[in-house]
Amino acid sequence: MSYWPWWAGALALGALPVAYWLVVRRPFGVSGLLGRLVSLPDEWAVARESGAALASEEELDALLDAATREQFGDAIPAVGGKPVGPRGRPLGARLGLAEAGAFVVAMALGGLVARLYAGRAPGPWLGASFERAFGHGGGALGVLFLGGLLVGAGTTVAEGCSTGHGLTGSARLQPGSLLATVCFMVAAMGVSLLVGWRIGS
Amino acid sequence: MNRFVRPAAMAAFGFALGVALSRLGFTDWTEVHAMFTMGLLSGGPSAATLRLLFAFCGAVGLAFVGFAAFARRDAIPSRPIHKGTVAGGLLFGLGWGLTGGCPSIAVVQLGEGRLAAGASVAGVLVGTWLTRRLAARFDWRTSTCD
Numbered sequence: 280m281s282y283w284p285w286w287a288g289a290l291a292l293g294a295l296p297v298a299y300w301l302v303v304r305r306p307f308g309v310s311g312l313l314g315r316l317v318s319l320p321d322e323w324a325v326a327r328e329s330g331a332a333l334a335s336e337e338e339l340d341a342l343l344d345a346a347t348r349e350q351f352g353d354a355i356p357a358v359g360g361k362p363v364g365p366r367g368r369p370l371g372a373r374l375g376l377a378e379a380g381a382f383v384v385a386m387a388l389g390g391l392v393a394r395l396y397a398g399r400a401p402g403p404w405l406g407a408s409f410e411r412a413f414g415h416g417g418g419a420l421g422v423l424f425l426g427g428l429l430v431g432a433g434t435t436v437a438e439g440c441s442t443g444h445g446l447t448g449s450a451r452l453q454p455g456s457l458l459a460t461v462c463f464m465v466a467a468m469g470v471s472l473l474v475g476w477r478i479g480s
Numbered sequence: 481m482n483r484f485v486r487p488a489a490m491a492a493f494g495f496a497l498g499v500a501l502s503r504l505g506f507t508d509w510t511e512v513h514a515m516f517t518m519g520l521l522s523g524g525p526s527a528a529t530l531r532l533l534f535a536f537c538g539a540v541g542l543a544f545v546g547f548a549a550f551a552r553r554d555a556i557p558s559r560p561i562h563k564g565t566v567a568g569g570l571l572f573g574l575g576w577g578l579t580g581g582c583p584s585i586a587v588v589q590l591g592e593g594r595l596a597a598g599a600s601v602a603g604v605l606v607g608t609w610l611t612r613r614l615a616a617r618f619d620w621r622t623s624t625c626d
Contacts, residue, residue: 282504282511283504285531286538288504288532288539289535289537289542292500292535292543293539293542294542295493295496295497295543296546296547297543297550297551302489303486303490307493309587313583316605317609317612367551367555368553368554374486377487378486378490379490381487381494383494385490385491385492385493385498386495386498386591387587387588387591388495389494389495390498390502390587390589391593392498392499397502401508403594404594405508405579405581405596406511408513409509409513409580419596420596420599421599422578423581423596423600423603424602424603426574426575426578426581427579427581427600428604429571429575430579430582430586431575431603431607431610432572432575432611433567433570434568434572435607435608435611435615436564436571436611436615436620437565437567437571438562438565441576441582444559446540450540450542450546450547451544451547451556454559454561455562458561458569459572460569461569463569465570465573466570466574468516468517468577469577470573470578471513471516472516472520472521475517479521479522
């Protein structure tokens, strides 16, 4: 089982944010899509309070948006960007929960299909070096959960992750994305060198 | 177009990202670890240890050309530096280095059957939820791109 060469990955990962913008008309960013799903319980609560009989999905969306704003204030940036030129494509409507959900589920499915195609089950853990560093028990799961907390907190505070800042924003030379990308690469390299020093690789 | 095309497109893009991350080896902790250490602790950088870094940098370069060619005038929201840029980036990097999973990678790992990644995904969701609560309380600015 061999992985793709670097150039095949560059083609696939480079084409994705551009095609995504052209079709979906939202900046590509996976932490935002997951974040959309995190707001699900709140949005259900809002929908329940306002009664079940809503005329349309648009009405529900507007209501949810208003409720989100009420709760988080202006922390949520306004929907809609400034048009940067004549004849430019406008920003599309905010993604719905079903759309974000479809993306996330299909992404997991993509992993499954790629795995079946490659013809070898990976087992429940993440790779030989991971087990060498953290074992394969409760402690290792604890590391993953804690690391996940850091990822969730960091991408929320930085307002983007490796796709939103690393791919999409950096490719558009956005200052916030370039700085965030440098920061997460430096931190990841630092902690990886520490872990690597412990396991000797 | 909107009613069915956009959800279908979202599913197609998600599927493509899942396949690409998996076939590139981004879901393999050993490969991601090699990318971040660049092989410095095991005989120096090599084509194998720099493969994912080249893929990532190549992707940014290609997307730069793509956006310049097809979307130069488009109203894509800008991403300015703000108070959380550095702190958030550093926290995210720490987490990615430990778990080997950025938000998308962790989900794809789970899809591949690497069930341990369920702990990473749970961490990401809880971390996002908690941080939003804290942000609302202390009036920090947060959101993520979508």
